[in-house]
Amino acid sequence: MDRFTIRRETEADISVIREVTGKAFTGLSLRGYSEQAIVEALRDADAxxxxxxxxxxxxxxxxxAASPVTISDGTQGWVSLGPVSVEPKFQGRGIxxxxxxxxxxxxxxxxxxxVVALGEPEFYRKFGFTQGEELVHPGFPAENFFARPIRDSRMPTGEVSYHPAFRQAAKNA
Structure with missing residues (x-):
């Protein structure tokens, strides 16, 4: 079994995070822009x-990564989780x-x-994320959008908007 540790990123990790994220999502993209560009845009925006x-x-x-989101019903304090990246040769090991x-x-x-997340249903459901009609992210398939209250007692209602750095990443793609 692999032994790995988890810690906060440091400035020295930034270039390798870019590399790992790029490899993890090779051939995949979120609406035409890369996940590494998203992480970099969020970092540049201090978001x-x-x-x-x-x-x-x-x-x-x-x-x-996690970054703030806006919810149209005014709910505060929610974030987006992702991207989640694992170096391809280390995938399938629980990292x-x-x-x-x-x-x-x-x-x-x-x-x-x-927390909200976009991704594979099997993966996010095992962490208690659910899909619902009450909270949506327009322009993305409903079957790949998930939410999970953590400290809030209820699920918000409305549309979720990701941080503007996501749009900036699309412009720079």
Whole structure:
């Protein structure tokens, strides 16, 4: 079994996070822009609520980011989780799951009301994320959009807008 640790990113990790994220999403894109561009735009905008890496020995093998979202019903304190990236040769070893679990724990401790995510249904459901008609992200398939209250007792209602850095990443793609 692999032994890896999870810690907050440092400035020295930025270039390798870009590399790991690029490799993890090779051939995939979110509406025409790259996940590494999203992370960089969020970092440049000082909009990373959380940025954790998984380290196996001297190697960064995974990364997860979180950033603020806006919800049309006025609910405050929610964030987006993602992208979640794992170096391809390390995928299937529980690193992505460990990153998400740690991120959710740290977000709970920081007082975040809830989390939204875009991704694979099987992956996000195992962390208590659900789909619902009451909270949507227009322009993306409903079957890939998930939400999970953390400290809030209810699910917000309305449309979710991601941080403007997502749009900036699209312009720079």
């Amino acid at each position: 990373l609520t959380l940025s954790l890496i998984a380290v196996d020995g001297p190697f960064v093998v995974g990364h997860v 992505g799951s460990a990153l998400v679990s740690r991120a959710l724990d740290q977000l709970r401790e920081s007082g975040v009301g809830g």
